[in-house]
Amino acid sequence: MTYCVAMRLDAGLVFLSDSRTNAGVDHIGTFRKMTVFETPGDRMMVLMTAGNLSISQSVRQIVAEHVTSNGKSIWNAATMYEAAQIVGEVIRLVRERDADSLEQFGIDFNVSMIFGGQIKGERCRLFQMYSAGNFIESHDENTYFQIGESKYGKPIIDRVVTLATPLDEAAKCALISMDSTLRSNISVGLPLDLLIYESNTLAVTRFVTIDEGNQYFQMIRQTWGKQLKAVFESINDPVWNAAPDAHSNVLSSVSSKSQPVRIAPPPTFGIDATPPGPLQTLAQDDANGKQH
Incomplete structure (x- = not known):
């Protein structure tokens, strides 16, 4: 080449x-x-x-x-x-x-x-x-x-x-x-x-x-x-789960409802695949009938 x-x-x-x-x-x-x-x-x-x-x-x-x-x-x-x-x-x-x-x-x-x-x-x-x-x-x-x-x-x-x-x-x-x-x-x-x-x-x-x-x-x-x-080292790292009033280097905030695409394991495996922590937001919204 x-x-x-x-x-x-x-x-x-x-x-x-x-x-x-x-x-x-x-x-x-x-x-x-x-x-x-x-x-x-x-x-x-x-x-x-x-x-x-x-x-x-x-x-x-x-x-x-x-x-x-x-x-x-x-x-x-x-x-x-x-x-x-x-x-x-x-x-x-x-x-x-x-x-x-x-x-x-x-x-x-x-x-x-x-x-x-x-x-x-x-x-x-x-x-x-x-x-x-x-x-x-x-x-x-x-x-x-x-x-x-x-x-x-x-x-x-x-x-x-x-x-x-x-x-x-x-x-x-x-x-x-x-x-x-x-x-x-x-x-x-x-x-x-x-x-x-x-x-x-x-x-x-x-x-x-x-x-x-x-x-x-x-x-x-x-x-x-x-x-x-x-130059790379001079750029600040991203801030995750930032407070609502944060304005600098915010990659995600506490109010963010972003979710990955997930595939749950089949029920026959008996595995609890409920997402932990803040990432539950969308699943909870769905359960309550909210739209997103």
Whole structure:
């Protein structure tokens, strides 16, 4: 498995990918998931992949060489949208070639990709590609895409990143998102590839491969964990069965009539399952014919 995230911001683009493909007690595979297609001064495009490795590697290679029936390639496409269409066409070509053979061995045609960048004359654009070759584009309401093991790293991005977020701050958020994923899922692993693209530079100017020895990423891992724990400990514990006039940290009050769903034991067991204490309220109300 893998985790990749990309963000489209007013200032440019952020791309981050891990490099793990298999995880187990005796087998861990490492393959880089980020590929750059670049003609400095004219275009800079990034492709990140998740899913079946043989499929994604085939797509990556063919994308670099493919020419459509009307003579278009990613190297001369007029817009990023046109380039994304070419990537989608390549995914369909690989599917037509390999899907049936894979199916005979019980393997699904499974691949997902993030494709983004900038072509001279237009703004930065970002797309999420699917196994069918179709895609969606990032707009102002959705500033980022994730593929792979996305759930662990999503909350921090949702809370922090907006279109106006500076590139370095977005990179920091992406690394925290990745750290959260690394901690919770063994199928995601180092090293990481991080690329920061500033709008209109039309070339890669900031890129780093991050391993266990990277000082900044180690600082992120240590500081984020400590700060999370400190914030957690600063939040008061809930108050149960609070007095009616209580207003702070009340989770339940003495007047609360909340009840769990209960299943009583069959009478043949001879067990008295009458709820104890304050939780009797609803049962007593029912016995008295009250409504709740």
